[in-house]
Amino acid sequence: MTRMNVTMDLSRLSRRSVLKGWLATGSVLLANTILAPKSHADRLDLSITPACGEDTGPTRSATEGPFYSENPPEKRDFRSDVDGPPVTLIGYVLSADCQPVPGAIVDLWHANHKGQYDNQGFKLRGYQKTDAQGRYYFETIRPAEYAGRTPHYHVKITLPAGRTLTTQLYFPDEPRNELDHLYDSALLMNVKTVSDGEIGRFDFVLG
């Protein structure tokens, strides 16, 4: 795949400008580059395209946990649900042979900035379908830790053919990661700070 390796000062960019650039894939603007998936995070190269096939295989599953609510709404803006540190979560859904999967359902739910879930309604709960290039994004917040759990996102990915992967995503800088028995370093997002919050990148590979 075409890959552009660029080192740039993300702290000067906003979440919106990074997202806009990423969604404009196809142009050669610098803003079109974005956080690499985790497999490239240490090298800080910023890649337009996913790095499937260079990682360790399909995305690992993780427990659903006790706080999933059936039939969430279609929603990508979780920011209007609650206060909290803003995070734009982006990535691809890829098949085992590294092809982007359009129309996959990415169902996200997580705790708020106080470590609480909305178990009555659908705050911080919703799904998106990947676009024609297999991309998804959410505008949300950074969740807090709660009862033995380091901060995490819960995600279910459902392919158009029907298969579902249930997993969780983690932040690389959380001191409680190693204390959480469910924590899996293979599920770390690549998280970068920008001028108005953070961008988290994770590409799901369904085997």
Ligand SMILES: [Fe+2]
């Ligand atoms: Fe949880």
